[in-house]
Amino acid sequence: MGYLFTRLQLYELVWAEPISTLAKSLVISDVGLAKACRRGDIPLPPRGYWAKLNAGQRVDRTPLPLRAPGASDRVEVGVGVGRPRVFRQDVADTSVPDAAPPEPLVYGETLDAVEARIRLALPAKFRFVHKLDNAHPLIGRLLREDDARREAMAKNRYAWDKPRFESPFEQRRLVFLSNLFTLLAALDVRAWMRGREARELGLHIGDQHVELKIDTLASLRPRKGPPKKARGEPMAVEVRVARWKHDEREERLFWSDGDANRLENQLREIAVALVLTAERQYRKALQFSYDWA
DNA sequence: GTGATGGTGACCGTAGAATT
DNA sequence: AATTCTACGGTCACCATCAC
Structure with missing residues (x-):
């Protein structure tokens, strides 16, 4: 059992609530979720972020970096190695909002831009x-x-x-x-x-x-x-x-x-x-x- | 300082893949 | 067939940061 997110979807989720609570609703450990984010090059809120936010202080989001060349835009969460990869089928019957839809063919960056970035x-x-x-x-x-x-x-x-x-x-x-x-x-x-x-x-x-x-x-x-x-x-x-x-x-x-x-x-x-x-x-x-x- | 919160790193077991 | 390798996620201990 696992979930499939686009990087942006997962980014929005982990910046909306602490990963320890998000992890519970995804039925995965917080550490496992953090590792999935790292794999997808998705920044996590820094220490003290939620405390500052709750105290009404100003906080800044770390922007989502561009997808690395050749890297997938999809991040799998809670899918064990080797087991059948879960793509879309199990997403519909979960309570998780914003489960991954079929990805649109939007790259956001021309190949020339990618080359310049490389x-x-x-x-x-x-x-x-x-x-x-x-x-x-x-x-x-x-x-x-x-x-x-x-x-x-x-x-x-x-x-x-x-x-x-x-x-x-x-x-x-x-x-x-x-x-x-x-x-x-x-x-x-x-x-x-x-x-x-x-x-x-x-x-x-x-x-x-x-x-x-x-x-x-x-x-x-x-x-x-x-x-x-x-x-x-x-x-x-x-x-x-x-x-x-x-x-x-x-x-x-x-x-x-x-x-x-x-x-x-x-x-x-x-x-x-x-x-x-x-x-x-x-x-x-x-x-x-x-x-x- | 104290307690609460929550992210990180070390370590471990598991399981599939690769190797012999 | 037996082994080693590798990636993964889990647990635990630790500690940075916050409000008070």
Whole structure:
């Protein structure tokens, strides 16, 4: 049993009465309700707010911040993990006012505005770090695993498990990934990677999931251009924008080393595009469910 | 200061997902 | 199949803030 609110609905509720009393009418604990609000990036009244209000003092509401790119506008309250997600059906038979209606397709913000907001949110003075000594935790783990393999090789000449990230290209790739993940972490983006050579990459952005590939240009675009040997194997980044309809044209974003513009110099643009992709996916998903409602 | 109110953080059990 | 991981919500202790 749970409730589904839009962020604005829940915001109005938690600023209308203390969450401890609101929680009772929702049959959830106050702490659980507060956590749901935090998940939805909904500010709660500060300490002393209700006491001030009751004493007739002036109080100010903290405004509801804009929805983060790729994040859902819906907040679930009191729905356990894994259990069937409750969407609209149980709302009608509760005593809770203002239960969520089918969401209208109102975004309130153009994609251009979202992009501008992403640019502002990225740390202005981020510096690309070319060393791996303080790498992003995920990269650090790969490096430690490689160290272990290297040690095993030194101990036993017949060890078959060779280090995987020693070549100049792999090192460059890890440096790039570390910088990308670190930069995106400023926007609460969580990264994951898997596969023997960490070739599967993904990002959790808001409530969206964006997949990408970072590899040699030759492997991502096998037929394009003659291989350049000037500065080693060229690298490229590819992002697949999730499709929601089968007839939808497949959409990919692509960057690669240019003559003057290596990928390292495009890091910021790539980060912006990745987050914006999450927002676009969210809107497409919403449009999709709306069309089928 | 005192008592009331109410938000926060640490910790825990649970359950599904992921991994082996 | 057994395990580990992870996210969640609950309880509890704590403490910030208020009116008086």
